[in-house]
Amino acid sequence: MPSGRVTAAYGRHFLVDDGTDVVECVMRGKKGGVACGDRVSFNLTHPGSGVIEKVEPRDNLLYRSDEMREKLIAANVDQAAVVVAAVPYFREELLIRCLVACETADIPVLIVLNKADLPETAALAEYLKTYVELGYALVAVSAKRDVSALEAHLRDHTTVLVGGSGVGKSTLLNRLVPGADAATGEISIALDAGKHTTTHARLHRLPGGGALIDSPGMQEFGLRHLSMAALMAAFPEINARAGQCRFYNCRHIKEPGCAVLEAAARGDMLPSRLKVYQSLLGQLSESR
Ligand SMILES: Nc1nc2c(ncn2[C@@H]2O[C@H](COP(=O)(O)OP(=O)(O)OP(=O)(O)O)[C@@H](O)[C@H]2O)c(=O)[nH]1
Ligand SMILES: [Mg+2]
Ligand SMILES: [Zn+2]
Known part of the structure; x- marks a missing residue:
């Protein structure tokens, strides 16, 4: 089966570059999505068009x-x-x-x-x-x-x-x-x-x-898929101080002895970043 890389994703239509030609493909059935950059296998249905049969495992x-x-x-x-x-x-x-x-x-x-x-x-x-x-x-x-x-x-x-x-x-x-x-x-x-x-x-x-x-510019970047651990790990300045909080499971919201809040109060962390962290954390708790 021929294979290639998806170079454009238009809803359920895709362009796949097999190294020589660009083939217009559709996805069979309704299973999973296909993203730009995916490596796929496809069947040719007509010259220049085909059906994606398989999306190879992704690196990311x-x-x-x-x-x-x-x-x-x-x-x-x-x-x-x-x-x-x-x-x-x-x-x-x-x-x-x-x-x-x-x-x-x-x-x-x-x-x-x-x-x-x-x-x-x-x-x-x-x-x-x-x-x-x-x-x-x-x-x-x-x-x-x-x-x-x-x-x-x-x-x-x-x-x-x-x-x-x-x-x-x-x-x-x-x-x-x-x-x-x-x-x-x-x-x-x-x-x-x-x-x-x-x-x-x-x-x-x-x-x-x-x-x-x-890629298309975004208005919002929804992060409903985040876990709490992933969220904390994604803020280097929080990650670096988490072990210094009084409570081992500190969420850095308003806990006493919180090293992250203390750093922010001292001006060692951008208030805007603390605010976004806290609002993301709030959204995670809501969606669980
Ligand atoms: N002065 C200046 N204007 C720029 C520069 N780069 C882009 N622009 C202008 O910014 C505007 C938007 O540029 P686009 O490249 O369409 O922006 P985009 O990020 O692709 O926008 P979306 O496709 O809507 O996500 C255009 O008017 C560009 O001419 C730059 O380096 N300097
Ligand atoms: Mg653009
Ligand atoms: Zn804390």
Whole structure:
């Protein structure tokens, strides 16, 4: 049976690259999802079209989940580039949720600060130094001017671009993959937000080796699938202090003698990150 890699996922339709040709496939029956980046086996039904029969076991899978369902983003990636920008605006909660999802899926992350050409970016670059101190890799680029700092990180890897709408993922892709010709959107001033220009994930081969997956910008990153242990492990500054709390099972909400809360009170932890941690924890307890 021929096999290949899924390079586009449009609902129940997929493009599969077998190394020579791109075959349009559907999934048989209603079983499980197929994600961009999946390795699959398929049967040809006509020249150029086929049916996916089997999804090979995945190295990893990045997905989000809300109350209703799971939304697959990409499979079998070496890393995720979480793209942020000061324009239209920086959404720290979305960044944190992306970082937590990648950590939970065992996917190394790189924070990409885009739009370095804009004056609004300087303050955000300063703010993100805290993330570097936490151990995250960060590169600043301008999709409009210079992306060389990012190129070195992408070579020979499969990388998925994730982040909010309008941060410039598709513009980065077009710059890095000449001829990709992905649609990019003008930011709607009226809404002061991205417009969700990209609607489906797509994998492109990088000219220097490796692949880049562009994904639709997200408004929310649902994390219903998280366990409490995974949540705590995904915050390095909490993880590092958890053993110092008075209670071994401290949840770092309002317990006395909590080393995490004390660190936050001293200014040794970003209050915004503690707040997102606590709200994620609250949602987990609700959904159980
Ligand atoms: N000044 C500046 N503008 C940029 C840069 N990168 C992207 N833009 C602009 O930002 C807007 C949104 O870019 P897109 O690439 O469509 O953003 P996206 O992240 O793909 O958005 P979605 O597909 O909706 O998720 C466009 O108007 C781009 O021209 C940059 O480095 N500098
Ligand atoms: Mg896009
Ligand atoms: Zn604690």
